[in-house]
Amino acid sequence: MNTDKTSVSSSVLIPLMSYAEEHGLSIRTICDDTGIEAAKVNDANSRIDLNRVDALLETIASQTQEPLLGVKIGYRLGTRSYNLLQHLMIVCPNLMEAIHKQQEYHILFSDEPVPTFESNESACITFHFQNSEFPVGSQIRMLTCVAAQRFWLGFKCGKAFVPNCIELRMPHPGILAAEIERVMGCEVKFDRSEDAIHFDNKWLYLDSPFYNKSLLTLMEKETLALKLMLDSQSTRVANTIREALKEGRLSYRLSIEQAADYIGVSARTLNRYLSHEGTNFKNLLNEERIALANKLLIQGNSCLEDIAQDVGYSSRRSFDRAFTLSVGYSPAQARNKVSVVPQLGPENS
Numbered sequence: 001m002n003t004d005k006t007s008v009s010s011s012v013l014i015p016l017m018s019y020a021e022e023h024g025l026s027i028r029t030i031c032d033d034t035g036i037e038a039a040k041v042n043d044a045n046s047r048i049d050l051n052r053v054d055a056l057l058e059t060i061a062s063q064t065q066e067p068l069l070g071v072k073i074g075y076r077l078g079t080r081s082y083n084l085l086q087h088l089m090i091v092c093p094n095l096m097e098a099i100h101k102q103q104e105y106h107i108l109f110s111d112e113p114v115p116t117f118e119s120n121e122s123a124c125i126t127f128h129f130q131n132s133e134f135p136v137g138s139q140i141r142m143l144t145c146v147a148a149q150r151f152w153l154g155f156k157c158g159k160a161f162v163p164n165c166i167e168l169r170m171p172h173p174g175i176l177a178a179e180i181e182r183v184m185g186c187e188v189k190f191d192r193s194e195d196a197i198h199f200d201n202k203w204l205y206l207d208s209p210f211y212n213k214s215l216l217t218l219m220e221k222e223t224l225a226l227k228l229m230l231d232s233q234s235t236r237v238a239n240t241i242r243e244a245l246k247e248g249r250l251s252y253r254l255s256i257e258q259a260a261d262y263i264g265v266s267a268r269t270l271n272r273y274l275s276h277e278g279t280n281f282k283n284l285l286n287e288e289r290i291a292l293a294n295k296l297l298i299q300g301n302s303c304l305e306d307i308a309q310d311v312g313y314s315s316r317r318s319f320d321r322a323f324t325l326s327v328g329y330s331p332a333q334a335r336n337k338v339s340v341v342p343q344l345g346p347e348n349s
Contacts, residue, residue, distance in 0.1 A: 002226075006049070006050040006110070006111045006112060006130055007047035007048060007049055007050060007110070007111050008047065008048055008049075008050055008053050008109070008110045008111075009044070009046075009047060009048075009083060009108060010040055010044060010045075010046040010047065010048050011044040011045075011082045011111055012063040012077060012082060012083060012109060012110075012148075013041060013048065013053065013056070013078050014044070014082045015073050015076035015080070015082065016056070016057070016060065016073050016144075017041055017308070018076070019060070019064075019069075019073060019076070020060050020063075020064070023063075023064045023066075025060065025063055025064070027041065027237075028346070030056065030060060030063070031056075032057050033059055034052050034055040034056045035052055035055070035061055035285050036048060036056060040275070043275070044082070044083070045088060045271075045272040046272075046275045046280060047111075047230075047275055048331065049068050050110075050111075050132050051131060051132045051133050051134065052114075053132075053137070053141060054132040054133070054134035054136075054137025054138050054140075054141055055133075055134050055137055056137070056138045057069070057070075057134075057136075057137040057144075058137035058139040058140070061136065061137075061140055067173075067176055068176065068179065068180070068183070069140055069144075070139075070140040070141070070142070070143030070144040070147060071143060071144075071147045071180060071183050071184070073144045073147075073148075074143065074144045074145065074146065074147025074148040074149075074151060075147060075151050075183070077144065077147075077148035077151075078147065078148040078149065078150065078151030078153075078154075078155060079151050079152070079155050080154040083108060083109065084108060084219070084222060084223055084226060085102065085105050085106075085108040085109060085223060086152075087219055088101055088102050088105070088216070088219045088220060088223050089102055089152075089156070089233060090155075090156065090210050091210055091211060091215045091216045092208065092211065092216060092251075093208055093211040093213045093216075094159060094204065094205050094206060094207060094208055095153070095156055095168055095203050095204050095205070095206065095208070095209075096204040097203055098156060098208075099125070099204075101220075101223075102115070103115065103116075104116065104227075105223050105224075105227050107227055107230050108223065108227060108230070112128065112129060112130050113128035113130075114128070115127045115128065116128070119201055119204065120342065121201075121211065122164055122199065122200055122201060123198070123199050123200065123203070123204060124196055124197070124198050124199075124200055125149060125196060125197045126194055126195070126196040127142070127145060127146060127149075127195040127196065128192070129141070129145070129195060131175050141171050141346050142168075142169070142170065142195055143168065143170060145195075146166060146168065146195050146197065147183075147184070149197055150163060150166060150184055150197055150277045153197070153199065153203070154185075156208060156210070157203045157206065158209075161199070161200060161203060162185050162186055162199075163184070163185070163197050163199045164186065164187075164198040164200065165187040165188070165189060165198050166184055166186060166188045166189070166197050166198070167188075167189045167192040167194060167195060167196045167197075167198075168189065168190050168192060168195055169191070169192055169193070169194065170190060170191075171190060171191060171197050172190040172191055173175055173190065177190065188311065193349070197340075199201070199295055207229070229272070231275060237263055237270065237273040237274070237316040238273070238274055238279065238284060240263065241259055241262070241263070242284070242285060242288055244262065244290075245285075245288045248286070249262075250262060251309050251312065252285075252288070252289055252292065252310070252312030253312045254285060254312070256270065256271070256281045259281060268280060276320060285312075286322060286326065287326075289311040289312050289313070289322070290311075290322070290323060290326045290327065291312070292311045293307055293311045293319070293331065294327075294334070296310060296311070297331060297334050297335050300335070304316060304320075304331050304332065304335070307319070307331065308317075308320075308345055319331065320332075
């Protein structure tokens, strides 16, 4: 399954990064090693590519030598709220309502397929995880998510909650199996065809001590707004900025505040939109500047100093540096490449 467009909310990585810091790891270093912007990890509204998340998990597991990393991070994730959806689920009147909210707003956690829920003789939550290019990291992520769900169920229902059993697709971990079962508090079956948690129906409609009607109404409005943004607005907003630049309605000397004012949102909200598309304002503007510069270089009618000004750079030096970093050669070399291309005419066509 293609994971190129699949992303995970950075909010669910907060306990992972805390764990890494506690074990003496440098957040900036492990982010650089896995191609993740450190600023994104610290922004709960950012989204991170699934492959990079799994690379991060592999790196931290390797450097900490922790075989139960998924269970430990899952416990932290399940017993504290790091995400708006977690806050919403906690204040629901009962577990059944919370599960419905989880399914409806799952995109706030991840772009992966929504977990399914069934209630016959017993209740069952089944996960539909995607594999990535990092098999060890994928396995840790899946265990983390199942563990987080199990511990969240216990947090919502109380200490008396115990699953009937947990099924995992991961291979049997040998002697670690007994420790996983001890921490999970129930039988755990490995090498299964799916990842799932089974529990008694009696837990579904018990009144929750955390129920708060006013908070539920308020938080659902916020959650719905964020879901709508993640569903559609980020791509529309990014394309709106690109089109406005190309059509001259926005200047290539654009600031993020000016772009946000054009869209009608705050600068912070604009960055949140762009983050879901996998970019940010600086990268978007630079991409459009380089695209226009290439077009002007091919036309060959302007000197390099004028092109630098036309595409929004304060100096020829800034332009040269940005262009070279983007395409791998300088604007002057780009112009030379164009000038040596033979022109087709009757004699050489």
